[in-house]
Amino acid sequence: MDSHHDSNLSNSSQVGQPFTRLEDRRHLAGQGGFVADLRLPGIRDVAFLRSSMAHARLGPIAVPADAPAGAVWTAEAFHGLVKPIRAVLDRPAYRPSDQPVMAEGTVRHVGEIVAAVLADNRALAEDLAERLEPAYDPLPAITDPEQALLPESAPLHPGWADNVYMTMGRTTGDFDAMVARADVHVTRHLRMERVAAMPLETRGCVARFDRGSGVLTLWIATQRPHLIRTMLAEQLTGIEERDIRVIAPDVGGGFGGKSNLYPEEILLAAMAMRLPHPVRWIEDRWEHMVSASHSRQHVQTITAHATKEGELLAVDVRFLVDGGAYAMRTSTPAVEANMASSVLPGPYKFQAYRFEATTVATNKTPVGPFRGVGRPAAVFAMERIMEETAAAIGMDPVEFRLRNMIQPEEHPFTTISGLVYDSGDYPSLLTKAAQSIRAPGKGDAPANIAIGIGFGCYTEQTAHGAQEWHRRGSPFVYGFEAARVRIDPSGGVLVSTGIQSHGQGLETSLAQIAGDVLGVSYDRVRVVHGDTELCPYGMGTVASRSLVMAGGAVEGACQRLAAKIRRIAAHNLDCAADDVLLAGGEAQGPGGSIPLDAVARIAYLELQKLPLDVEPALDILYCYRPPVETGAYSSGVHAAKVAVDLDSGHVKILDFVVAEDCGRVINPLIVDGQIAGGVAQGIGQALLEEFQYDDQGQPTKVTLADYLVPGAPELVNVRIIHQETLSPFTVHGAKGLGEGGAIGPPAAVANAVSDALRQFGVDVRRVPIRPEDLWEALRP
Amino acid sequence: MKFPAFDYARPAGLDAALDLLAGEAAVLSGGQSLSPMMGFRVARPEKLVDISRLSALRGAALEPDGTLVIGAAVTHAMIEDGALPGPLGGFLARVAGGIAYRAIRNRGTIGGSLCQADPAADWPCVMSLLDAVLVLRRAGGERQVPVRAFLLGHLMTAIEPGELLTVIRIPPQPGARFGMAKSTRKLGEFAEGIAAACLTPGAARVTLGALEVPPATLAVDPALVTGPQPARLTSSPLYAAVDAALKAADATDPAGYRHHLAVLTGCRALIEAAQP
């Protein structure tokens, strides 16, 4: 591992170590606790009847005469109990659409909830749900973003003049002059199709209302328990936020797909409040395919203007995103196009930038965040055009990129789109990745195989604070994370935090941070998260922020606790607090030491040994708000080597290199795992994954046998090169890295395939890359 | 996604099974295709007769004339692990090992796959190539149907209510060499192109599956198979011959990718059969 800067931390024996995870034990013993594993007495199951039509007027729902009383809940049953979901964005160009919690009058996508059915078990609920007969009067369906813009496409939402959620554009720099100066102008029309996070655990929710205390408890497979609670309080009538407890237990992957507020969560809450028993809904995979948020789906036009010597002068891009039927809260459908236009410049500098970002409504499942949000699509567009521009100039694509990259000494660097990069060395990353992927050469291949190498370079905005969220117009201006750290009378350390760990290993990484400060081994630290009653308020695990923000909070809380421990120890060791070192589970003074558990006992139960000016107990809440709020930018270069079978059009990944810089690595094992996992999803998006709809708006890929996520044989071992450029803006110099793995692969793989097929005049215009498309393009 | 309600019976013997099937019941063998269809509620049998453990259907033997007889409830995994005696055992083990995933192969059966009649599946294609004959029993009777008459199209067979596929009979294939090729987007998933080929002295034939119609068996000039092949198969005389034969069979859109994949996998299967 290269280290560009020395550590800014002392006494860091655990941070930076590849410790094995504390989470593993329970999962390997089959003792994880996911929402579907919960057992509550008297619990009954809910199945939803979902629209089979993409767009229709919804008439009365015929209920079988033998349906038990109280079994079927249609929209009227929730009148006055719940409010429609409205996702807002504080931007004048944005137009909100109400998302009904349950359809009424109109259905706008296959999978929209039409009725809820309650029964003693899920099978019985499904039996009754399939016997309900809603009256549908079909309406024309909009199934493609370009179709949504046509004048003949009637507006899907009441009061709208067209189908545009939001459109915005801006020109920065002297665009016309740069275009005039340029020798080459390269344009590509590109598509990135509709995909989804597709965690292996589907969504799920259990709700119980305690009549004695008035407390509504929800167990939800969610990434953001506190925010869901805040929003539930707004959506439900007759209950205060104080009386809602949201618990996110073990969550089986999220990747952004479990970060929004979903109608099912509101419905289950409202039902539980009116029933004398708990209710449960565990999503099945078909439901997940049609009703959990989808992502991406871009139609792009991008033009690069460059000199023949290889100077990139200007970029012109248009993003059109299919936002689906409704605006989800909190992401809104506009998040994808807006983010893409803002991050498009990536690691490059150029003189003029013009963009237009448009998000439209269609009769498809609403879109939400998925690992990368906007960046995989922006990097796909930018890196494809860099590749094609290099080819047009006749320059090596690596050399062309290096020529136009921001140099390390230029940081902090403000991009042409207005982002402030904190640190990074992009040319170094690209050089290392290129050397590594090119080292073995392309090798000998039979004549039916074409081999190519491609790159995807990106910057990844992570852990941004209030300033950035406010700039984006987010109604919730996130910007802090909290940690409560307490040490028991027996010396055990409990850290509770507002983030939610669902695979990221934060129970381990945060324990390493706490362990270093408090001088105890990380496995003596228990990290509690995901419970709004046990944990301080927090934003949850989204936007590559948890390690940096919660890490900052844990560090700060532990530092304050450590200061207190030193004072107690100093008092009892008869030395100065500054002379006390916390290490090896002890408070060590110059002339002796006290075990941590003895200090803790003093703080709670032996107050006669506690100085009068020290508050009893070892229990601290600390909120971390970064001093600079524009974010810490990770960066990376993905390099792919592929083999294209010219006879079949099939693409095989031969090698994949990631050179990345996420600043200080807290746990290399976990960091590498995040990268490899992200790359797998990105390769899925490059080669396999896409939803498709017929012209009636019927989804044609609704099982895991046709929405194909990569299996082990489709992937290779990702070779990872680390570079550590510490962020000056974060506590540990760390930067977020949760999303980076998924950002680069569509671009890198598409560029590799284009490299392989350049000899035939074929280049990739669409991901996923389909064998039939390559075969069609390659036919004589 | 729970199964709709059904009655379940697991008779102890074949005759008892046939008696149950005589009265409006569906067969449950390995259930690896039926169960998902029930989960999606596109199949909703009222009664299932579980034949997966009938010992009469779980064996395989080589008859004196070289006919290979396979019980319908033999699993893919048993075949993969070498349960089939005789000269075909090795080839069929390889075919079985390429079906879906091991956990599916541990339960899925050869008879179940043939009766499911998914055009993209392995056994319909391979059994068509081998001219297998299927023994269909009913209470008090039996008939033998050549597999090519049995497979009628996508998920359609000639089996009649009350009948049970009990045995698959494969005639001896003296001097034959075999090849198999599949094209999938993802390993173990449904094939977009599938082909099995047989080369005997003086003759070559290939069966192409994953078509809209039952597997199509085409004769090919063996000289085209045994000679050296160009690296780009699409420009080979062999490709042209298989392409022409498939066009003549009128089973595909000849301009489409699926037609091309059928021809390509056909060529690859033939070439594999010709490998020494």
Next chain:
Amino acid sequence: MTDIAITINGTAWEGTVEPRLSLADLIRGELTLTGTHLGCEHGVCGACNVEVDGVPMRSCLMPAAAADGCAITTIEGQYGEMAERLRAAFTTHHALQCGFCTSGMMATALDILRRGLGRDEATIRRELAGNICRCTGYQGIVAAILHVAQETTP
């Protein structure tokens, strides 16, 4: 309703089940062994893999009634030497993140090792095709299996 008798993790169990109850739902429900997970209920993801008479099967596709007389082993009952080595290797090689695929993955991994197919990466990857992991990219899983195969090969 159907009466069945099975052995679950070495213990005999008898009961009456609805024919439509899947083996997975029996295991997770009445038997309260929730380490077996349901990821798709259509046989693709492999999260529900359990051992039936010593070999992995999809418990979501199997009616519990069809398991009558069988010996079932779930993640909670995997305690052989190989299973313990595999647990250690899964941790060392970071073969799990969210933990949802893990029990099905363990069932497949044990089967790969028992069949002697853990010797090379390509074979392990092929044999893992029937188990989806959405978190790890399979990198740690492949390494863990390879590790145990090398450890246990004389």
